[in-house]
Amino acid sequence: MNKLAPQGLKKKKRGMKVPYLGRISLFWCDDCNVPLLDDNHCDICKKKGHKLPVSPPGDIRPAFADDYITLWKCVDKQYGEGVGETLLPTSKIVLISRIGGLDRTEEVIVDGKILGILQFNILLNDFEFLPKLEGGILIYKIQEALTLSPKKHINLNNDGIPFVLNGKSILVPGVESFSEDINKGDHCLIIAKDNQSGKSQCIAIGLARDSSSNFHEMFKNKYGELAKNKTYIKQPPIIEIKHIEIDINQKKYNSDDDFEQINKSILISLKNAYKANxxxxxxxxxxxxxxxxxxxxxxxxxxxxxxxxxxxxxxxxxxxxxxxxxxxxxxxxxxxxxxxxxxxxxxxxxxxxxxxxxxxxxxxxxxxxxxxxxxxxxxxxxxxxxxxxxxxxxxxxxxxxxxxxxxxxxxxxxxxxxxxxxxxxxxxxxxxxxxxxxxxxxxxxxxxxxxxxxxxxxxxxxxxxxxxxxxxxxxxYEGHERLGCYLCPASNLSNFKLLKTSHPKLYERWFSFLDTYAQKHNLPKEWVQYGLWRFKQYTPQWKNFADSLNLSIDYNSPDSSAPLSLNIAKGFSQNIDADFSIKGKFSHTLKIDDFLRFLPALTNDFHWDEFNGIIEINSKFKNIPYALKIFIDGSFNLNSKEKEFDFYKLTELLTGTVSRSLYCNSCKTCINVCTQNAIRLEMGKILIDNDKCINCYDCITHCPFFQLAKKALKT
Ligand code: SF4
Ligand code: SF4
The missing domain is CATH 3.40.50.620 (HUPs)
Structure with a gap:
């Protein structure tokens, strides 16, 4: 169990692994209701704060107007009109902490508690709020205070309560009733009536296994799991959330018209954090x-x-x-x-x-x-x-x-x-x-x-x-969490959704290009829709996502600019002459004139046998001799007598050289990185000066197409 979890809460499952990027340091002064960046003391009241169990990487930032409005809208949509703004008023500092996820996924921190997660659901193309237990408890209290009709509720009967408090799923026999608005995958408030006080409270958050309409079917059969128990009160009696007041009469904004005022009010609240720190x-x-x-x-x-x-x-x-x-x-x-x-x-x-x-x-x-x-x-x-x-x-x-x-x-x-x-x-x-x-x-x-x-x-x-x-x-303030190139592949789909409304012409230009590219390369529409264009090679998460949609993306096309690939026809082996060798074939035939222009960066010890269409190289790599024959059809044979010879690296550099010869677009990166001034651009063609080149390979490894070469090697 996470020792830092608030008392009474049980952390059920570890989240996705996120690399450690630095010390996570966030504390909270409950008296002044402000975040503290170290635990020394609050500079306003001089008292110590308590530590918050923020998930990695811990790059906490303040929420601004668009964040508040986004949260209000999705909390209201899920849990009822007015709940969002009552839960997250501009008079309170809201912090956002980005965590791992397919798209924008952030912990939402208010009143010194992590109340839930704001997540962009790429299938729905919209945000959703996933409350944690404390968020759920507060949302339920606000719903009651605002006398709203039940939303996303599953009400337990007396038999069901002990099971849920033990972490068990929410099953038909333990359920009294439920609201009619539940969809599969919703985060539901699991409600129990406290027999002593007669009050109802949220005691768990459940992930709906099905929709309300199908729950009726389960009830007819007297069997079935309505929701998976995500997080629950471990030890009754029900936990009290201190320091949090629900004020249903506070000023309400019109989120479309009052943007400036909302942001002004947020900055006033935030100034207290500056004073406290x-x-x-x-x-x-x-x-x-x-x-x-x-x-x-x-x-x-x-x-x-x-x-x-x-x-x-x-x-x-x-x-x-x-x-x-x-x-x-x-x-x-x-x-x-x-x-x-x-x-x-x-x-x-x-x-x-x-x-x-x-x-x-x-x-x-x-x-x-x-x-x-x-x-x-x-x-x-x-x-x-x-x-x-x-x-x-x-x-x-x-x-x-x-x-x-x-x-x-x-x-x-x-x-x-x-x-x-x-x-x-x-x-x-x-x-x-x-x-x-x-x-x-x-x-x-x-x-x-x-x-x-x-x-x-x-x-x-x-x-x-x-x-x-x-x-x-x-x-x-308007929701652009990252600036820089507006079409950067590091952007989330939520960024592109925002771009569509904030800068429609820029959005249109980029997505027209992607649509045309997809058509030309026979790529499915989902390649554009779900931002799969942002990867040449999927991370496991994105691979699972593509698999879940039965999408297979094949970049190969009859187009001559199709990515280079390499088949190692015969892997690293020892042959009769006691040589060690690799035999391979590139997917493309060599453009021989271009290849010969780039080859001097790899080696000067080559001979071009035009009659037979073979380039023969007898040279040294990392001081170990090797022999390499490259045929015009793209096949090659690399030999060395030394087992220590770095076959992989040399094959990588060779592939990089082939890649440059096929795709070079005169971007000049290699000219800039060459410390020997050995490269020049003439009539749109890169030329390498044999006399100046010291074969450091920097121009090969810094060419943008070297990344393609590395991928070709992995295929
Ligand atoms: S960076 Fe310059 S010196 Fe190094 S291999 Fe390329 S051309 Fe030669
Ligand atoms: S770095 Fe640019 S100019 Fe140099 S070979 Fe690669 S694509 Fe061509």
Whole structure:
């Protein structure tokens, strides 16, 4: 049992595994009803808080207007008109903690309790609220207080109560009655009458096995399971939820018309969290400022901040501003896929900080739309676009402004966002942007720390000390939980649903492309509908989902741009001559002229036998000799006398070379990564200079098509 679970609750089952991205630190001051970012004390009442058992990764953030409205709407739809706003009034701070799931899935924290989970159901194309026990208890009390007719209720009889309190399922013999609105999969309130007090209360949450109409059938047969017991009160008497008052007379908003007022009211509530965490926040700021000062002193290079229009880079921008005032550059790499509000915000921020002349924007314009003609849509496991659009823009800026000198660039990367960011160093060089020395001063901040900082920490004019107004893009308040490219494959389907209404023209352009691509490649409509285009290779979760819909996605098509695949005709084996060998065949015949252009990056020791259509290579890899014959039909034979020879890696690099020769679209990534200046683009073709090339293979492994090559190797 989870020791941190509130008393009386039993955690029945472990959730989906989510990688550890950092310490999860969330406490609550019940007296002031505010979250605390560490357990020292609340800066308002000076009392200690209690820890909340938030699920990983623990990147807790405040809910804004659109979050509240979304919650109100789906709680009302499920449990009755007015329940949502009474449960989650704007006078209370609501926190959101993203957890693992197929699409947007978040724990909802109010009054120091995790009341439930907000989840986007991709089959329904809508949000649903899955109450936890405490959420269910409160929802039932609110339903009673508002004198609503029963919704999603299963009422137990006296015989059923002990079974449910023991964690057993809700079966026909233990049920007195139920409401008529239950659908299969609903989270139902399991209600019991307390014989002593005569009051009814929610004692468990049940997952409906069927619909109300079919429950009647079960009752006729006197047999059947109405609901699975998800979570229940372990020890009667029924738990009391302290510190939570239900106020049914509080101000109610019209969620469509009162958006501004709702957000204003939320920010007023949130300001208390800033006050309660003031000292903690000052410690975090001080530490980050110290890091910035030290890094600037150590690196001794021109300084810039890579601003994206998002909250993370805004936090870093304001920190660097505290250290340097306006004496640094702001880089903005416009991918050509930014929302207009983001572009406005970039200009506005520069104005707010009086740094217009220090803002440097490099735009990729329409490059993405050209790239996808040959790359197809990007995927979570195939993000060629970031390298081509972002990294190259930053390289262009640095090359233009600093003439090839290295630049210290502060980034808003935070470890709670991904495993890669968690693992990266505080100061590092990304091989795609070799001229950028990246430094990450807020790496260990969680989203709540960051929001309290950018929303409430005063920003003073460096000279006059007057307070400055700093603009935050309103998109965050409107439900855009992540900014950046609007069609990023990392987006959830809930993001695309929002995009459809918030920016219909942008949505239309992208989904027209996907529809056309799907038709051309004989892909089913579900490939677009359920966002399966966002993966080249499914994670187990998505594979299960595709299987559950009986979808088999076959990317192969007669199109010449079909993905490369490789059959290892004869695996790693020892032959008569005591050589070790691999024999394989690519799905495509070689475009020999193109292949020969790229081959020098793999090796210079080759001979092209035009008469027989064979390339013969006798070379060394990792100091071990090997012999490789590649035939024009795409088959090859790789031999080495040494068992230690790295067959896998060399085959991977060979596949990468074939991949480049088939698909290269002159994106220039390889030109940027080559430290020897051995690559140039002439008449739209990549050329490698044998004399300069040192066979480091960086251009092969950094080519966006190398990812395809790796996949080809796995097939
Ligand atoms: S990156 Fe440059 S030096 Fe390295 S293999 Fe490619 S061309 Fe050669
Ligand atoms: S070979 Fe170079 S230019 Fe061509 S796609 Fe790969 S990285 Fe881009």
């Amino acid at each position: 003031y000292q903690y926040l000052q410690r975090r700021i001080k530490k980050s400022l110290k890091f910035i000062r030290k890094t600037i002193a150590d690196i001794k290079k021109p300084v810039a901040v890579a601003y994206s229009g998002g909250k993370d880079s805004l936090g870093v921008l304001l920190l660097v501003w505290k250290v340097l005032g306006p004496n640094f550059k702001i880089f903005f790499a416009d991918t050509g896929l930014e929302l207009p509000e983001v572009l406005d915000n970039v200009q506005q921020i520069a104005k707010d900080l009086k740094m217009e002349s220090n803002l440097i924007i490099e735009s990729a314009n329409d490059i993405f739309w050209k790239l996808i003609e040959s790359f197809g849509p990007p995927g979570r496991d195939y993000r060629f676009c970031c390298h081509s659009l972002k990294a190259q823009n930053i390289m262009k800026i640095i090359n233009t402004i600093y003439d090839g000198e290295k630049v210290l660039v502060f980034l808003g990367a935070r470890q709670y966002e991904s495993l890669n960011r968690m693992r990266s160093k505080l100061v590092y060089v990304n091989s795609f942007i070799p001229l950028q020395i990246a430094a990450t001063p807020i790496k260990s901040w969680n989203a709540l720390t960051l929001w309290l900082y950018i929303l409430f920490e005063p920003v003073k004019d460096f000279e006059s000390e007057n307070l400055l107004e700093v603009s935050i893009t309103p998109l965050y």
